Amino acid sequence: MRIFKRISALALGSVLFLAGLLKLMDPVGAGLQMEAYFRFLHIGFLNALAVPASVAFALFETVVGAAVLTGFRRRLAGIVSFVLLVFFTVLTFVIWIANPDMECGCFGEAIHMTHGQSLVKNLVLVALWAAAFLPRGMQEDTPNIKRTAFWTASVSSALFLAYSLFSLPLVDFTSLKPGAELEGETSVAVFDGQGESRDSLLVNGRVIVISVYDADKLSSEDWLSISRFAGTVEDSGLRPLLLVSGDPDEVPAGSSLMADHRALMTLNRSNGGATYVADGQVIRKWPSRSLPEKDDLESAASDNPMEALVSAAAPGRLKLQGFLLYVFAVMLLL
Numbered sequence: 001m002r003i004f005k006r007i008s009a010l011a012l013g014s015v016l017f018l019a020g021l022l023k024l025m026d027p028v029g030a031g032l033q034m035e036a037y038f039r040f041l042h043i044g045f046l047n048a049l050a051v052p053a054s055v056a057f058a059l060f061e062t063v064v065g066a067a068v069l070t071g072f073r074r075r076l077a078g079i080v081s082f083v084l085l086v087f088f089t090v091l092t093f094v095i096w097i098a099n100p101d102m103e104c105g106c107f108g109e110a111i112h113m114t115h116g117q118s119l120v121k122n123l124v125l126v127a128l129w130a131a132a133f134l135p136r137g138m139q140e141d142t143p144n145i146k147r148t149a150f151w152t153a154s155v156s157s158a159l160f161l162a163y164s165l166f167s168l169p170l171v172d173f174t175s176l177k178p179g180a181e182l183e184g185e186t187s188v189a190v191f192d193g194q195g196e197s198r199d200s201l202l203v204n205g206r207v208i209v210i211s212v213y214d215a216d217k218l219s220s221e222d223w224l225s226i227s228r229f230a231g232t233v234e235d236s237g238l239r240p241l242l243l244v245s246g247d248p249d250e251v252p253a254g255s256s257l258m259a260d261h262r263a264l265m266t267l268n269r270s271n272g273g274a275t276y277v278a279d280g281q282v283i284r285k286w287p288s289r290s291l292p293e294k295d296d297l298e299s300a301a302s303d304n305p306m307e308a309l310v311s312a313a314a315p316g317r318l319k320l321q322g323f324l325l326y327v328f329a330v331m332l333l334l
Contacts, residue, residue: 269287
């Protein structure tokens with residue numbers, strides 16, 4: 001019986017921890033999902049808090065998962081995880097009934113679930129909770145080594161979040177991830193200031209797309225940096241393409257090519273980030289804080305795009321796998 005309870009706790013804690021961590025890896029995407037929940041709950045006026053709220057909630061979910069996994073403060077972890085699961089289950093039940101056009105975002109962009117699947121998943125987690133924590137026993141003292149495991153995993157998750165806030169997701173699970181074709185269902189519609197379609201500019205030749213999905217948050221210095229970077233792109237033999245979401249009258253002159261706000265956020269999570277597109281296929285992405293130098297751009301202009309695609313994706317996956325291996329080893333082996 002004790003072994004069964006421990007296995008149930010491991011399964012429950014692992015799901016909570018991974019669900020939170022996948023959202024921490026993509027704060028911008030988590031914010032978009034939170035906006036969808038705000039709209040569903042008719043509290044759209046809180047959209048400005050979407051990213052902070054989603055990040056805080058995801059970090060809380062991750063920490064609760066770590067507590068359940070390590071057995072830290074078992075009684076308290078049981079109470080908090082139960083409240084969290086009840087909240088998830090009630091919310092997904094209401095959404096299942098209402099059936100709005102949105103996804104649960106339970107695992108970020110990594111796993112997509114229907115409303116029914118999300119509800120079943122939460123009911124299974126409630127069953128795992130019952131198997132892990134019922135009947136309730138006496139509060140057990142947490143061994144020092146378990147305290148160490150919990151706090152190490154929690155601090156590591158917070159540092160993982162800090163890294164994610166200033167970079168692109170280690171692994172891109174969006175519909176416009178590297179390798180995606182910018183045609184058909186994943187098309188990014190491009191328009192000029194007169195509303196005429198300019199999609200061909202995005203899908204022909206080798207292009208560095210500079211995407212600005214929130215022009216209001218960029219300073220005059222930011223726009224100057226973008227202009228300088230566009231010049232560097234042109235000097236390297238690639239074609240710069242600046243896409244902006246918003247009113248063309250409110251952005252600097254020359255920035256008349258427009259695209260949908262959400263499409264630009266999907267193309268590149270960084271406001272002002274750069275994306276290399278070769279003949280309509282997404283090859284590589286850079287955040288605005290780490291735009292490529294001229295040498296890197298010249299290499300992109302001369303190299304085989306498919307080789308660049310493979311080499312660019314591997315480091316992020318290895319880093320994520322390494323982090324998961326490290327943090328689960330800490331929680332399970334200590």
